[in-house]
Amino acid sequence: xNALLLTLLPxxxxxxxxxxxxxxxxxxxxxxxLSILGFTGSLWLAHEVLTRGLVQxxxxxxxxxxxxxxxxxxxxxxxxAFFSLRYMAQxxxxxxxxRSSRRLYHSLYQAFLFTMLLALxxxxxxxxxxxxxxxxxxxxxxxxxxxxxxxxxxxxxxFILCGVGIAQALFGTVLIYFxxxxxxxxxxxxxxxxxxxxxxxxxxxxxxxxxxxxxxVGYGTKVGLVPLHHWLPDAHSEGPAPISxxxxxxxxxxxxxxxxxxxxxxxxxLLAAGHPRLTGYLLMxxxxxxxxxxxxxxxxxxxxxxxxxxxxxxxxxxxxxxxxLGGxxxxxxGLFHMLVHSLTxxxxxxxxxxxxxxxxxxxxxHIRGLLQTQPALGWGLLxxxxxxAGFPPFGLFTSEFLLISATLDRWPFLSLLLLSGLAMAFAGxxxxxxxxxxxxxxxxxxxxxxxLLPVAMHLSLVLWLGLSVPPVLAGWLxxxxxxxxGVDAFGGLQ
Amino acid sequence: xTLLALPLQEQAVFxxxxxxxxxxxxxxxxxxxxxxxxxxxxxxxxxxAITALMAWSSDAPHLYLSAAxxxxxxxxxxxxxxxxxxxxxELDRHTESLAWPAATLLGGAGLVLFSYWVxxxxxxxxxxxxxxxxxxxxxxxxxxxxxxVARRQxxxxxxxxxxxxxxxxxxxxxxxxxxxxxxxxxxxxxxxVAAILFGVFFLQIRESIESLDADRLDRLSEREPEA
Numbered sequence: 001x002n003a004l005l006l007t008l009l010p011x012x013x014x015x016x017x018x019x020x021x022x023x024x025x026x027x028x029x030x031x032x033x034l035s036i037l038g039f040t041g042s043l044w045l046a047h048e049v050l051t052r053g054l055v056q057x058x059x060x061x062x063x064x065x066x067x068x069x070x071x072x073x074x075x076x077x078x079x080x081a082f083f084s085l086r087y088m089a090q091x092x093x094x095x096x097x098x099r100s101s102r103r104l105y106h107s108l109y110q111a112f113l114f115t116m117l118l119a120l121x122x123x124x125x126x127x128x129x130x131x132x133x134x135x136x137x138x139x140x141x142x143x144x145x146x147x148x149x150x151x152x153x154x155x156x157x158x159f160i161l162c163g164v165g166i167a168q169a170l171f172g173t174v175l176i177y178f179x180x181x182x183x184x185x186x187x188x189x190x191x192x193x194x195x196x197x198x199x200x201x202x203x204x205x206x207x208x209x210x211x212x213x214x215x216x217v218g219y220g221t222k223v224g225l226v227p228l229h230h231w232l233p234d235a236h237s238e239g240p241a242p243i244s245x246x247x248x249x250x251x252x253x254x255x256x257x258x259x260x261x262x263x264x265x266x267x268x269x270l271l272a273a274g275h276p277r278l279t280g281y282l283l284m285x286x287x288x289x290x291x292x293x294x295x296x297x298x299x300x301x302x303x304x305x306x307x308x309x310x311x312x313x314x315x316x317x318x319x320x321x322x323x324x325l326g327g328x329x330x331x332x333x334g335l336f337h338m339l340v341h342s343l344t345x346x347x348x349x350x351x352x353x354x355x356x357x358x359x360x361x362x363x364x365x366h367i368r369g370l371l372q373t374q375p376a377l378g379w380g381l382l383x384x385x386x387x388x389a390g391f392p393p394f395g396l397f398t399s400e401f402l403l404i405s406a407t408l409d410r411w412p413f414l415s416l417l418l419l420s421g422l423a424m425a426f427a428g429x430x431x432x433x434x435x436x437x438x439x440x441x442x443x444x445x446x447x448x449x450x451x452l453l454p455v456a457m458h459l460s461l462v463l464w465l466g467l468s469v470p471p472v473l474a475g476w477l478x479x480x481x482x483x484x485x486g487v488d489a490f491g492g493l494q
Numbered sequence: 495x496t497l498l499a500l501p502l503q504e505q506a507v508f509x510x511x512x513x514x515x516x517x518x519x520x521x522x523x524x525x526x527x528x529x530x531x532x533x534x535x536x537x538x539x540x541x542x543a544i545t546a547l548m549a550w551s552s553d554a555p556h557l558y559l560s561a562a563x564x565x566x567x568x569x570x571x572x573x574x575x576x577x578x579x580x581x582x583x584e585l586d587r588h589t590e591s592l593a594w595p596a597a598t599l600l601g602g603a604g605l606v607l608f609s610y611w612v613x614x615x616x617x618x619x620x621x622x623x624x625x626x627x628x629x630x631x632x633x634x635x636x637x638x639x640x641x642x643v644a645r646r647q648x649x650x651x652x653x654x655x656x657x658x659x660x661x662x663x664x665x666x667x668x669x670x671x672x673x674x675x676x677x678x679x680x681x682x683x684x685x686x687v688a689a690i691l692f693g694v695f696f697l698q699i700r701e702s703i704e705s706l707d708a709d710r711l712d713r714l715s716e717r718e719p720e721a
Contacts, residue, residue, distance in 0.1 A: 130683070153703075170681070174662060210615075
């Protein structure tokens with residue numbers, strides 16, 4: 001309970017407090033301080049979950065599925081706040097944003113963090129929806145922070161597409177509540193996930209399947225699943241880099257988490273009705289299409305942030321496909337992929353953010369020879385790209401390897417598509433990044449004061465996870481796999 | 495079971511729900527911006543009336559609160575804000591020429607049929623009455639989306655967005671007697687924040703493209719210019 005409060009309250013208070021603080025010199029360190037406090041809370045929370053298995057408070061519930069995601073969210077929130085110190089100082093020096101925007105930025109940063117933590121921690125499907133929609137509302141003004149015509153357009157697109165998309169998820173939620181009225185003893189608890197989960201086999205299968213489709217379309221818009229992804233590259237490329245890091249590293253995960261919670265609820269009645277694979281096929285289809293389409297679109301990007309935005313769609317598609325494939329191994333791979341992708345992608349957006357400041361442009365052809373201009377930044381970008389492409393010994397290799405093994409076992413011919421998609425994505429990213437890292441730098445390119453500590457932290461974590469998964473995390477992921485798929489991750493292999 | 499055999503309150507709910515659907519079609523065909531805002535306000539008022547009726551007939555006092563909330567937000571506050579904004583950006587005499595009026599309305603009718611087809615399998619649950627209402631609320635949601643696609647005006651897109659919310663709320667109230675109170679308050683809060691943000695955006699968009707025409711928001715696309 002106290003740990004939950006320490007996790008959620010700093011960001012909740014922070015959004016009000018920082019709205020009141022006008023001086024940038026105080027607001028930015030305070031933003032970092034609050035994020036550190038939240039991260040401490042999440043570590044304490046993780047410890048509680050470890051010792052007690054479950055932490056509950058009225059309306060909130062942290063179990064093995066959301067505990068690692070909560071720690072991850074608080075961690076990336078903290079490191080990105082650290083990055084934002086220097087990045088935004090540069091932005092302020094260049095007079096790209098006005099006084100009111102500076103205040104808005106930090107307040108909305110904490111609001112965004114709070115809505116994501118709330119969405120992860122809540123036990124109520126309605127609150128989950130409110131929080132995910134709240135995350136959209138908190139970020140639209142951050143996407144249009146620079147007030148350029150492009151950023152305003154990107155924010156408007158983001159607002160409208162995600163707003164309409166997420167409305168479908170609310171319809172799905174209403175249908176679940178409707179189905180719950182007939183199935184559970186206390187109808188007022190009809191949106192409480194733990195109660196619904198307990199009585200899941202009694203829910204009406206047809207209503208639940210319609211509800212799942214609506215929820216998948218709704219939350220899938222926020223995951224960035226093709227063909228609902230159009231907002232994603234625009235919002236990622238036009239917003240400030242710290243926000244791109246949070247959007248890509250965290251928000252997509254939160255939306256996918258919502259889909260997973262609902263999948264568990266829909267699977268039980270559909271199993272009883274004789275359609276055990278319906279939700280799985282939907283996720284597989286959406287995931288595979290997103291993965292392949294994004295891998296193709298990667299090839300023709302000319303903006304470095306759009307390039308990595310498409311790479312996010314690709315990886316979220318891969319994770320979605322893994323959950324759709326089902327079974328212990330693939331589900332474990334999907335969960336693990338969510339964690340390592342989030343760490344890698346946010347580190348990439350940090351280096352990319354500084355790289356655009358070095359070159360003064362986001363266009364790939366204007367950024368050249370980072371290794372010469374600022375070697376540390378160049379290495380950060382290069383190692384991040386190596387990790388995101390799924391090379392050993394980084395963590396993404398592990399998850400992709402597990403996923404392809406699971407695919408070979410159950411749908412052998414699909415593993416060909418997966419392998420060719422991975423090769424295409426690799427080619428797309430490296431062809432574009434090679435001159436950015438190794439080329440001859442233009443004369444005007446100057447190093448900036450960069451904060452590379454977050455990058456080092458993220459990448460060494462991804463490396464560690466690739467070499468050996470710590471037993472605590474493995475245990476959690478194993479139990480979460482059991483919750484999602486009903487079987488142990490490595491049960492079939494031993 | 496014929497609809498006439500239902501108790502009187504339920505019949506009244508049906509009539510009101512049908513009128514909500516009718517206002518959705520009116521929004522679809524309306525060319526004058528100010529009239530659209532008024533129609534949207536009427537739709538919010540009708541949804542609030544249905545909520546109040548449900549509260550009275552099913553003896554659920556917390557629904558009175560959501561009825562008041564709907565009336566205040568959807569029928570009064572948001573239309574008033576839109577009205578003020580439209581006057582501020584001097585669009586109050588704006589009329590729009592519809593590109594394909596007949597096709598749009600026929601498409602709308604098709605969406606209503608589609609909604610009935612989607613909810614067809616739910617029939618053996620409870621009563622046929624619920625199925626009708628679910629179909630109507632789904633239709634209102636889909637018509638709102640059609641409105642957003644068919645119109646080029648940003649204000650009209652906002653009206654479409656908000657009428658989607660109306661449809662969702664109608665579904666929640668009539669099928670399940672409203673959501674739990676915390677959730678309803680949260681949703682209302684989100685809608686309010688969204689309405690305020692729309693206001694901010696009108697001004698930002700007008701500043702950046704000097705128009706509120708969504709067609710002119712076309713700078714970002716995959717066809718990048720060769721610089």
